[in-house]
Amino acid sequence: MQHYDIVIVGTGPAGLGAAFELQARRPQDSILILDKNEMSSGGLRNDCKMNFSWPIGFPETCWDEVTASYYLKRVEDFLQPAIMERKNIRTYVHRAEKIGVKLLEIRQSHLGTDGGIELIKQLTARLQAAGVAIALGETMKTMDASAKVITTDKREIHYTDLILAPGRSGFAFLQDMMNLCSIPYRDNIVDIGVRVETREERYPIVKDYYDPKFMFPKKTRTFCTNSRSAHVVQERYGDPETGYWYSVNGHAWSSSRPANGLVNFAMLKTVTLTAPLASGQAYARMLGMQASLLGGGRPIMQRIGDFRLGKRSFAESFTGDLYDFEPTLPSCTPGDIALSAPAKVLNALWNGIKLLDSIVPGLLHPSTILYYPEIKLYANKPVFIDQYFRVAEGLYLIGDGAGTSRGITAAWASGLRAADGILRERG
Numbered sequence: 001m002q003h004y005d006i007v008i009v010g011t012g013p014a015g016l017g018a019a020f021e022l023q024a025r026r027p028q029d030s031i032l033i034l035d036k037n038e039m040s041s042g043g044l045r046n047d048c049k050m051n052f053s054w055p056i057g058f059p060e061t062c063w064d065e066v067t068a069s070y071y072l073k074r075v076e077d078f079l080q081p082a083i084m085e086r087k088n089i090r091t092y093v094h095r096a097e098k099i100g101v102k103l104l105e106i107r108q109s110h111l112g113t114d115g116g117i118e119l120i121k122q123l124t125a126r127l128q129a130a131g132v133a134i135a136l137g138e139t140m141k142t143m144d145a146s147a148k149v150i151t152t153d154k155r156e157i158h159y160t161d162l163i164l165a166p167g168r169s170g171f172a173f174l175q176d177m178m179n180l181c182s183i184p185y186r187d188n189i190v191d192i193g194v195r196v197e198t199r200e201e202r203y204p205i206v207k208d209y210y211d212p213k214f215m216f217p218k219k220t221r222t223f224c225t226n227s228r229s230a231h232v233v234q235e236r237y238g239d240p241e242t243g244y245w246y247s248v249n250g251h252a253w254s255s256s257r258p259a260n261g262l263v264n265f266a267m268l269k270t271v272t273l274t275a276p277l278a279s280g281q282a283y284a285r286m287l288g289m290q291a292s293l294l295g296g297g298r299p300i301m302q303r304i305g306d307f308r309l310g311k312r313s314f315a316e317s318f319t320g321d322l323y324d325f326e327p328t329l330p331s332c333t334p335g336d337i338a339l340s341a342p343a344k345v346l347n348a349l350w351n352g353i354k355l356l357d358s359i360v361p362g363l364l365h366p367s368t369i370l371y372y373p374e375i376k377l378y379a380n381k382p383v384f385i386d387q388y389f390r391v392a393e394g395l396y397l398i399g400d401g402a403g404t405s406r407g408i409t410a411a412w413a414s415g416l417r418a419a420d421g422i423l424r425e426r427g
């Protein structure tokens with residue numbers, strides 16, 4: 001059986017952050033990083049906008065401002081991002097304040113999907129050149145924590161320290177591993193929302209501030225804004241046995257690609273569940289399945305003009321004279337979101353959209369499209385036994401899947417923090 005001093009599962013920013021740090025500070029250790037995909041599959045390769053300000057991406061259950069800022073500085077020193085300028089936003093800040101909304105001023109960079117793919121290639125090449133073993137297209141299936149062995153679809157591997165960083169797509173896998181290792185966890189928070197798509201001229205703030213972060217009442221916020229060459233996409237969750245469901249998402253190409261004049265962003269509401277249903281994963285799945293049922297196996301899309309009138313959208317709603325742009329995810333089913341989304345969630349989202357239209361007028365144009373559902377599953381909360389995201393001897397859980405981050409830079413920071421823990425143990 002092969003042995004590595006450190007095995008890292010997941011080549012997203014969390015896994016990469018840990019790998020670079022460990023390689024730089026313990027070059028004598030053998031390190032393997034593996035991924036079930038041929039390339040890191042999360043946000044690094046989808047839009048790749050990075051936020052360098054507290055608290056964006058940092059769950060406050062795991063981070064305080066001082067710790068996050070310390071790690072963010074290390075992330076920034078390593079990645080050397082080109083920070084984008086924010087211009088002319090005072091007016092928006094004042095308008096927001098007057099109606100009880102907060103516009104966070106965040107330092108951001110944006111590479112675009114093509115730029116992100118290029119970055120991943122560069123980073124993996126650097127790791128490889130530094131002697132880190134990289135296994136792509138290899139899936140971890142199970143583990144035996146007492147024997148310190150993981151089993152992949154290709155082999156068994158013995159480790160001294162194991163870092164699991166499987167991201168949001170590995171949410172259920174991580175729960176399986178925690179159950180197997182008797183690691184207590186909670187998973188009671190889920191973000192549910194819609195993705196809004198409109199023409200850039202109806203949401204012109206993006207010309208001055210790439211990803212404006214608005215915080216509304218009722219735990220509702222804007223998230224992941226894309227513009228210039230922006231597209232809505234869908235992600236598939238589930239499996240053949242329990243059934244598949246979809247969440248929408250968005251990304252944009254870099255400024256080197258032709259602009260399509262559209263913008264999209266998520267409007268999300270955070271829902272915290274209490275007993276008897278305390279599984280965000282189970283709740284999200286039910287909502288996803290219900291949307292899929294009503295959408296005939298696809299996400300639902302609805303023009304705001306129809307939504308306001310309480311009418312479902314039909315195929316014609318996307319070709320009428322009032323409707324002056326085509327949806328970028330046309331495979332969605334025109335329908336009625338109100339038949340699928342819980343009333344409390346929908347009220348909060350609609351309230352947020354109306355407030356946003358008072359700050360950036362134009363959004364409520366009838367042609368604006370709402371796509372449903374957009375669900376974020378990153379709220380596994382393992383019980384950590386130290387501040388380095390350790391859950392058992394030689395076992396660390398990091399990144400979005402473990403609830404230690406909600407974005408690229410925080411995920412990278414969580415990798416650094418686990419690496420610090422391993423380095424401390426190894427002396």
Ligand SMILES: Cc1cc2nc3c(=O)[nH]c(=O)nc-3n(C[C@H](O)[C@H](O)[C@H](O)COP(=O)(O)OP(=O)(O)OC[C@H]3O[C@@H](n4cnc5c(N)ncnc54)[C@H](O)[C@@H]3O)c2cc1C
Pocket residue numbers: 009010011012013014015034035036037039040041042043044046047048049050051057138139140141165166167168169170173224235249250251398399400401405406407408409411
């Ligand atoms: C479409 C999309 C766009 C996004 N855009 C942005 C953005 O612009 N900015 C931002 O800050 N955040 C963005 N995010 C969120 C961002 O992707 C995450 O916060 C971040 O990538 C989390 O990093 P991670 O390392 O925890 O997980 P990931 O980046 O998801 O990486 C986890 C990796 O683990 C692998 N994996 C999972 N299970 C296994 C297994 N069993 N065996 C082997 N490998 C496995 C996966 O293939 C994946 O490559 C986006 C997310 C998506 C899905």
